[in-house]
Amino acid sequence: MSPKSDKRISLLRYWTTRYLVTLFIGLLIIGIISTLWIRYSTIENRLDTIRLMAEEITDRVVDTEGNLHIGPFLPRIIEKRQRFLHLEGELLLIITDKYGIPLYSRPDLPPTALRQILSFSKANGETVDKITIGPDQKLYLVKNRIEYNQETLGWVHLVYPEKDIPRNTEELQLLGIMLGSLALLGWAVIYLLTSKLSKPIQEVAGAAKQIVAGNYEIRLEKTVKEKEVYELIHSFKEMAERLQQLESLRTELLAGVTHELKTPVASISGLIQAVKDGVVTGEEAKEFLNISLNETGRLQKMVEDLLHFNSFAVGAMTVQKDTQNMNRLIQEIIHQWLVVQDDNGIDLHTWVPENTIYATTDAMRIQQILINLLNNAKQATGIGGKIDVILYQEGEEIRIDVKDNGIGIPEEEQPLIFERFFRGKDKKYKVRGLGLGLPLSKMIAKTLGGDLVLKESSETGTTFSFSLPK
Ligand SMILES: Nc1ncnc2c1ncn2[C@@H]1O[C@H](COP(=O)(O)OP(=O)(O)OP(=O)(O)O)[C@@H](O)[C@H]1O
Ligand SMILES: [Mg+2]
Structure with a gap:
């Protein structure tokens, strides 16, 4: 076995770190997706509002006879709406005729910027476009057609700088707090669960060590609710009891065997001693020796049995079929x-x-x-x-x-x-x-x-x- 696989980490640390890593990756993905989603929906909301404004301006610049009528009321409307809709930032309004020639722009733009915006507008259809002007100025362009009796009279352009779209710091902070609390809660839950689960396992491992040391009197918590852990503890207790039984049986049996082998030896030596000392003579002495011989025979048989058994137990049994x-x-x-x-x-x-x-x-x-x-x-x-x-x-x-x-x-x-x-x-x-x-x-x-x-x-x-x- 390599030294690396020999290293053992506690159940608590193992699962807590693994769970935390998984949780962290999961929350990070959720965090990224949510941030992107918040940003996307804020932009969409803003653009919807601007579209509505563009539509309103379109309605206002055409009179009942179908003539374009750009009056001084426009800047006021825009300001009012901006305030009402919380549309902070600089909103540009450009009105062109049907050929794209600028008729009105507010505020006044440098001619190059105006040209750039209008050329973008011409190149694209009636959609919302994201355009870049100058080195890094990003703008959203919303276009609306001015129509009268299905005839195009001109275009309303509303241009809104991307930098003025709010950063949603509050929402993002809230999201961060929520994800952080989730991570903390998750960690606390796994920590508590794992430590609760590892406690009985630790106890069983401790009890196993006690048994190795020859102490069978183990005490284990029996009030666990989990079925599997209860079964583990229960079977372990049973195993310890059975081991204890076997251990005492072994001692008892060994004492029995020793006794069985010692008894004939004692009686043989007693009988022979009696003959040798002349306590018994003649026929009686012969009888004594006969008994000794019988005992020796029995002893021999027992020793043979023992040897037989041992050689069989180690797998040295031969069969001839x-x-x-x-x-x-x-x-x-x-x-x-x-x-x-x-x-x-x-x-x-x-x-x-x-x-x-x-x-x-x-x-x-x-x-x-x-x-x-x-x-x-x-x-x-x-x-x-x-x-x-x-x-x-x-x-x-x-x-x-x-x-x-x-x-x-x-x-x-x-x-x-x-x-x-x-x-x-x-x-x-x-x-x-x-x-x-x-x-x-x-x-x-x-x-x-x-x-x-x-x-x-x-x-x-x-x-x-x-x-x-x-
Ligand atoms: N036919 C039987 N009737 C009653 N008890 C039996 C019978 N056969 C075996 N036993 C019981 O089983 C025990 C084990 O038997 P086993 O033959 O292994 O040992 P043993 O006869 O005591 O000694 P050994 O066979 O080594 O001389 C016996 O001690 C006896 O209590
Ligand atoms: Mg027998």
């Missing part, structure tokens, strides 16, 4: 398992379908899973125990159910039985074990492309179901 006659394989496995059971009072039934089921799978791994399930079933049943193993096909899957009529798994333990090292409270003080049978079996089943699940469990018995692809 062959086509297997599942009906026969299941019966063989069960037969072998029964032979090594010391008590023969187990009521075990195997149910296989009439049609032979074939599968491409690893026979040894299936044996491992089945033996784990059978051992669990046996340990859960005791005297009068009954176990059924049922092979059947369901859709594209082959299923093997192992059903017992044992004590069942308490509901609160059911979600935990596939956790490594988990042992039920009814079992852990009675039967030796590490709590690896089910997690290991599930792992193998998944490697074979199937799964192992707890189908049902109640006080009257338990059924595990193990599936395989065909």
Whole structure:
């Protein structure tokens, strides 16, 4: 990662600056457009007024017989109208005959300027024109035709300098104040919103740091109204609780494993010590050594399980798949398992379908899973125990159910039985074990492309179901 992308800015600063830049650009555009619009409409208003004046003058300079009559009343009218319409500035009036020859001009213009204006007027039609005279004198020219019985008698020209059109400073100031207040208000709103939004996120980040440091007792504000933030806080709390549970479960389970491994060692050393010290002799000593040997065997099995599990957990499980006659394989496995059971009072039934089921799978791994399930079933049943193993096909899957009529798994333990090292409270003080049978079996089943699940469990018995692809 580049050093640039490593730099982190706070949520508040990030969004406030971004929002402000956007707001500023937006307001600037609005400001420019509004200024142009104000200027444009002021000019238009002025020109409309001048046009009206031109029309009035046109009416006044023609008498009822259709003769042009330019009298001394003109300057008075213009002054009066200018005052009345707030038309500050210098307004020029030029009246020409129909050929463009000047008949009247007020105030008197230098001949060159008059010529220039009239030549512009001639070149253009009856529209309003913006003309430039001299180096930089800009003027608006408004023309109106003097008519009598549809015959052109002459032209009225009103010329108004651009510099006399007001600058609208007041309006522009008002616009500036409005846009400025909008920017300020926008900034305040985004600042408040972002700081409100970033507070719970900051709290969650702080809580996460606490968890990293091993402290699960976190306190988070729960009264937030926003759904997403509430969900974040809620899920985070749940996650912290689950982590705490797992942490204490791990400690507890590790203590269980240590205990399971320590107990046989203690009893073996006690038994051997007794033989060595001559506390027991003869047949009894032999018996003691036999018990020690059995304990050693069990210890060895547990250590093997542990090693197996570890190597499987790191992904070192090998499978050798062959086509297997599942009906026969299941019966063989069960037969072998029964032979090594010391008590023969187990009521075990195997149910296989009439049609032979074939599968491409690893026979040894299936044996491992089945033996784990059978051992669990046996340990859960005791005297009068009954176990059924049922092979059947369901859709594209082959299923093997192992059903017992044992004590069942308490509901609160059911979600935990596939956790490594988990042992039920009814079992852990009675039967030796590490709590690896089910997690290991599930792992193998998944490697074979199937799964192992707890189908049902109640006080009257338990059924595990193990599936395989065909
Ligand atoms: N058939 C069953 N009936 C009742 N409880 C069962 C059954 N199978 C498993 N359990 C419960 O699930 C727990 C976990 O089983 P698992 O096989 O993983 O461990 P274990 O049998 O205790 O020890 P290990 O198999 O390592 O010797 C058991 O301790 C037991 O409480
Ligand atoms: Mg087991």
